[in-house]
Amino acid sequence: MSKMxxxxxxxxxxxxxxxxxxxxxxxxxxxxxxxxxxxxxRLAGGFGGGAGVEDLCGAVAGGIVALGHRxxxxxxxxxxxxxxxxxxxxxxxxEQELGSLHCRDLRDPNNREKCGPVVQKAAQxxxxxxxxxx
Numbered sequence: 001m002s003k004m005x006x007x008x009x010x011x012x013x014x015x016x017x018x019x020x021x022x023x024x025x026x027x028x029x030x031x032x033x034x035x036x037x038x039x040x041x042r043l044a045g046g047f048g049g050g051a052g053v054e055d056l057c058g059a060v061a062g063g064i065v066a067l068g069h070r071x072x073x074x075x076x077x078x079x080x081x082x083x084x085x086x087x088x089x090x091x092x093x094x095e096q097e098l099g100s101l102h103c104r105d106l107r108d109p110n111n112r113e114k115c116g117p118v119v120q121k122a123a124q125x126x127x128x129x130x131x132x133x134x
Contacts, residue, residue: 001124004029008059008123009116017048021119022062026069026126040065050103057103059115059122060094066126086129093125 008025023044027037047061064087071083095101108114
């Protein structure tokens with residue numbers, strides 16, 4: 001298990017939501033500056049609990065936020081095909097390993113700790129995908 005995956009679960013169990021935990025673990029691993037870390041955390045925050053409606057798993061969404069940070073574009077720049085490809089690969093791997101991409105299938109609303117391993121697995125998949133950076 002990667003250090004990033006362990007850190008994501010620790011961050012989650014300390015109180016961050018699932019999306020924030022994956023984003024923060026990625027950001028810490030890359031040494032992202034505090035302002036950028038905060039902005040990314042704000043952007044990821046709304047995805048916790050499947051965007052509040054138990055849809056797309058927040059841990060997966062946090063990974064997508066990280067991939068957007070890595071491969072996204074600034075306004076007026078051309079699209080980076082690596083973003084779509086890496087998001088597709090990440091989501092397919094997450095669905096295969098988690099059994100679903102949907103929070104409602106993975107979460108127990110009465111036991112927050114059940115999502116710890118989901119957060120850890122999503123961060124591991126992200127770490128493996130970005131192994132050239134991490």
